Amino acid sequence: MSTTHSDPAAVKAADRAHVFHSWSAQGLIDPLPVAGAEGSYFWDYDGNRYLDFASQLVNTNIGHQHPKVVAAIQEQAGKLCTLAPGFAVDVRSEAARLIAERTPGDLDKIFFTNGGAEAVENAVRMARLHTGRPKVLSTYRSYHGATAAAINLTGDPRRWPSDSGSAGVVHFWGPFLYRSPFHAETEAQECERALAHLEQTIAFEGPQAIAAIILETVPGTAGIMVPPPGYLAGVRELCDRYGIVLIFDEVMAGFGRTGRWFAADHFGVTPDLLTFAKGVNSGYVPLGGVAISAEIAATFDQRPYPGGLTYSGHPLACASAVATINAMAEERIVENAAEIGEKVIGPALREIAERHPSVGEVRGLGVFWALDLVRSKETREPLVPYNAAGADNAPMAEFAAACKRGGLWPFVNMNRTHVVPPCTITEAEAKEGLAALDEALTSADAHTV
Numbered sequence: 001m002s003t004t005h006s007d008p009a010a011v012k013a014a015d016r017a018h019v020f021h022s023w024s025a026q027g028l029i030d031p032l033p034v035a036g037a038e039g040s041y042f043w044d045y046d047g048n049r050y051l052d053f054a055s056q057l058v059n060t061n062i063g064h065q066h067p068k069v070v071a072a073i074q075e076q077a078g079k080l081c082t083l084a085p086g087f088a089v090d091v092r093s094e095a096a097r098l099i100a101e102r103t104p105g106d107l108d109k110i111f112f113t114n115g116g117a118e119a120v121e122n123a124v125r126m127a128r129l130h131t132g133r134p135k136v137l138s139t140y141r142s143y144h145g146a147t148a149a150a151i152n153l154t155g156d157p158r159r160w161p162s163d164s165g166s167a168g169v170v171h172f173w174g175p176f177l178y179r180s181p182f183h184a185e186t187e188a189q190e191c192e193r194a195l196a197h198l199e200q201t202i203a204f205e206g207p208q209a210i211a212a213i214i215l216e217t218v219p220g221t222a223g224i225m226v227p228p229p230g231y232l233a234g235v236r237e238l239c240d241r242y243g244i245v246l247i248f249d250e251v252m253a254g255f256g257r258t259g260r261w262f263a264a265d266h267f268g269v270t271p272d273l274l275t276f277a278k279g280v281n282s283g284y285v286p287l288g289g290v291a292i293s294a295e296i297a298a299t300f301d302q303r304p305y306p307g308g309l310t311y312s313g314h315p316l317a318c319a320s321a322v323a324t325i326n327a328m329a330e331e332r333i334v335e336n337a338a339e340i341g342e343k344v345i346g347p348a349l350r351e352i353a354e355r356h357p358s359v360g361e362v363r364g365l366g367v368f369w370a371l372d373l374v375r376s377k378e379t380r381e382p383l384v385p386y387n388a389a390g391a392d393n394a395p396m397a398e399f400a401a402a403c404k405r406g407g408l409w410p411f412v413n414m415n416r417t418h419v420v421p422p423c424t425i426t427e428a429e430a431k432e433g434l435a436a437l438d439e440a441l442t443s444a445d446a447h448t449v
């Protein structure tokens with residue numbers, strides 16, 4: 001018997017019986033059956049509509065069910081659903097061209113993957129083969145994916161259960177003035193000390209053993225910490241000095257999220273490799289990839305690249321990327337993200353922070369914002385402890401429930417909520433979501449001291 005779309009009980013029952021969910025204790029979760037989605041909203045079978053301030057997992061940059069992208073997938077499905085990576089395919093060529101046209105500098109060759117983690121795996125492999133060195137440096141406050149190298153590079157506690165301790169990864173502290181690991185009081189101090197710390201880490205690890213430094217250009221899940229002026233240029237300079245490959249992970253920050261095509265565009269710094277996924281086609285069909293510099297690409301001109309995927313450059317995924325990028329350009333969607341961030345979200349969040357004792361700091365750009373929730377603005381003690389679970393996490397769980405009661409689907413991570421709606425969000429929708437957020441924050445205020 002097949003499950004009909006109008007029977008939420010059957011959807012739920014089959015899910016609980018047969019779907020094994022990511023990152024979860026399977027017996028402790030209660031997935032919401034979703035009936036549909038459009039633009040900035042999705043809804044359940046009971047008529048509850050949610051404004052998606054999380055863009056799912058920060059991937060629906062173009063919103064749900066964009067008609068041009070849906071049509072492109074349908075058209076491609078009618079023409080050619082799949083073809084092995086070894087062939088030249090019109091939509092794959094065009095997707096690569098459109099991406100290369102937008103990536104900074106000479107990152108002009110594209111290796112396609114099915115998602116972000118695979119992009120990171122392949123970027124690291126390219127860096128190791130290009131340099132002949134084993135180690136990779138990444139920051140503690142980071143997320144790079146859940147596969148072998150990617151989870152070892154990840155700084156947050158999701159790494160711990162999979163940490164092999166032998167992956168060749170060394171973690172260091174990136175800049176984060178609000179919770180400065182360097183006791184800095186200004187952005188300039190934070191920048192200078194973070195660069196000195198990185199240089200010392202390189203010196204003590206041995207530069208000749210370091211293949212790459214991988215950074216989220218603007219760290220996402222770990223807290224949307226926009227790097228201080230000069231930091232990324234300083235990292236670029238260190239990489240050049242020591243022959244280290246610089247990888248920017250733009251899986252979350254890329255494709256309009258920060259109000260530019262790539263977050264790197266804000267800083268005028270070009271990495272040697274850039275990983276992308278999510279916003280490249282808003283996840284309508286799984287797609288990710290690595291944009292590769294001319295120099296690294298040349299390493300594999302005569303020598304085979306020892307990596308591949310059956311679905312590398314999948315035609316349905318590439319057709320949706322072509323339609324997404326073209327629609328984003330035609331409809332000024334990246335510009336919209338910048339304008340809404342600057343004129344609506346940023347000012348409103350700063351004003352919210354003044355009124356709510358639980359909001360310690362607001363930071364971000366474009367449609368990429370974090371609210372750091374605290375017990376006290378003075379001590380900056382996080383509203384819940386690092387990696388809190390169960391009762392310890394209750395204040396954040398209550399806050400998330402309050403958002404949902406108000407028709408807002410929030411992004412919540414540790415003691416933070418992120419405001420990461422689609423890049424297509426209108427001013428009226430943003431204001432609606434910000435009002436619901438404002439209201440829900442009173443539940444967090446109740447836990448301040």
Ligand SMILES: Cc1ncc(COP(=O)(O)O)c(C=O)c1O
Nearest residue numbers: 115116117143144145249251252
């Ligand atoms: C910066 C960054 N890199 C890599 C990944 C992993 O991407 P995926 O989940 O598509 O494997 C993510 C996912 O959130 C991410 O935010």
